[in-house]
Amino acid sequence: MENKNSGQKLVASNRKAFHDYFILDKIEAGIVLLGTEVKSIREGRINLKDSYGIVKDAEPYLVGCHISPYSHGNRENHDPTRTRKLLLHRKEIRKLIGKTQEKGLTLVPLRVYLARGRVKVELGVARGKKDYDKRETERRKEVERETRAAMKTRR
Secondary structure, three states: OEEOOOOEEEEEEOHHHHHHEEEEEEEEEEEOOOHHHHHHHHOOOEEOOOOEEEEEOOEEEEEOOEEOOOOOOOOOOOOOOOOEEEEOOHHHHHHHHHHHOOOOEEEEEEEEEEEOOEEEEEEEEEEEOOHHHHHHHHHHHHHHHHHHHHHHHHO
């Protein structure tokens, strides 16, 4: 999926994050990758499910992100679930440290995309939803869907 106006190509999206969390803030980060990881991501072989971000020793990391081994790789292929360092400015890191130390807030990767040939990760500062919040969100979406269908039949 290509975003025409910004030159971005969406590689992976974490739809489960929008279901399980309220996204309070979004931030774009670069990611330190090996060559075979970049090639595998370009093939779309990345899974953000169950991954999260941490800030350890004033450095942000992406934990639990699964990038499948490159199909044409050899014995030098990468470890699929290794912890990967994120690239952010100091000011952004300080902001993240402050937010993640608040009770109930966490870092969740929302999507991975290619921008100007670079792999970027969009992180969300998120607060977990309770079951009743999830039901309310589903109910609201269902009402919107029915409204759109009714409008379509009226035209």
